[in-house]
Amino acid sequence: MEVIIAQEAGFCFGVKRALRLAEKALKEYGEVFSIGPLIHNQRVIDELKEKGLKVLDSVSEVVEGPVIIRSHGITKGAFEELKKKGIKIIDGTCPTVKKVQRLAQSLSRKGFFVVLIGERDHAEVKGILSYAEGNAIVVESFLEIPEGLPKRKIAALVQTTQGPERVKEILGVLFERVKEIKVYNTLCEAAQRRQKEALELAKKVDLMFVIGGKESANTRRMVEVCKRVQARTYHIEGPEEISPELLKTAKKVGLTGGASTPPHLIKEVYERLTAL
Incomplete structure (x- = not known):
């Protein structure tokens, strides 16, 4: 069975930037807070939590800083409330x-x-x-x-x-x-390229896997796009979701990942596919 990985699968610029800021802040402060998940990938968030990231539900819970703003941004009111509290803000909002x-x-x-x-x-x-x-x-x-x-x-x-x-x-x-x-065309160019690439790949394979968090909008969009041309398209979060039954009759499998999907996870899925 041949497994083809999309060239632009995985972390986008905005996600890389937010994670880089978070990693730097965690090294400097030891403990950092975010209002909601920094990115839409629970596995990555869990890894950051082990390093000291604390995910809060609202600004009202913030009593100390620094606070890193999630890649999706927060509301204007929440941002202004953080300023009023005098909390150090690290803006991880995607540019x-x-x-x-x-x-x-x-x-x-x-x-x-x-x-x-x-x-x-x-x-x-x-x-x-x-x-x-x-x-x-x-x-x-x-x-x-x-x-x-x-x-x-x-x-x-x-x-x-x-x-x-x-x-x-x-x-x-x-x-x-x-x-x-x-x-105003405010669509992300990188997201559009990924969708187009995923569509073309889905046309060429017998089975398509899109890796990413269930909450990830860009991942869900790629799944929708792929399903238009390949009914056997699956949205998975990790290699454990792949069973031998899914791969029946498949000679060529396509693999891509959402903007919040880490490279090591894509590698793990690839290794799972090639091992079955």
């Missing part, structure tokens, strides 16, 4: 996400009504929405676009890991309903 936060704030202050295309329960989306200062809505599907949407001064922003097909569908309906709209 691409930070850019969208600034755009949301700038546009809303200029009088634009912001339509944010993304998953409303995702940390990144919650953070971006908070910077729009109330003049915004989140839309996950074109069916959610309200009839009473203003006809002018609409600005469309996108969660960085969204799939372009869904974005185009929503924008198509917006174009029909409004007279004036500014569209």
Whole structure:
């Protein structure tokens, strides 16, 4: 059985940056806090916890620092509360996400009504929405676009890991309903490259594995993309989820990983596949 690994599988720039900041802070301070998981991969978070990372649920739990901001960012209110407490802040927000936060704030202050295309329960989306200062809505599907949407001064922003097909569908309906709209392509270029590569790989194999945390939006998106062309696509978190039964009749297997998937985990899955 041949196993093919996608070239861009694993940690993206934003995740590498957040982890580098966390590792440096842990060496310097011994104990560091984060509001929510630093990245969406529980295995990596567990490794950081062993080194001194403490994951908190909210800013109200913070009594000392330093606090590292998760790669997805936090809400504007939470960030300001940390400042008021005088806590040392290490900003691990992905630079691409930070850019969208600034755009949301700038546009809303200029009088634009912001339509944010993304998953409303995702940390990144919650953070971006908070910077729009109330003049915004989140839309996950074109069916959610309200009839009473203003006809002018609409600005469309996108969660960085969204799939372009869904974005185009929503924008198509917006174009029909409004007279004036500014569209900002805030999709992460690296995430788009990964999705395209995963799609092409899935077309060539009999079986596809996408490694990543179940909470990872970009990993789930790659799974969706791969399933369009390869029904035998599986979202796994580790090698222990692979059984010989899954590999029946497969002569060629594709393997990729989400932006929060460490290289050593991809290697472990590869070794599991080649051993069966």
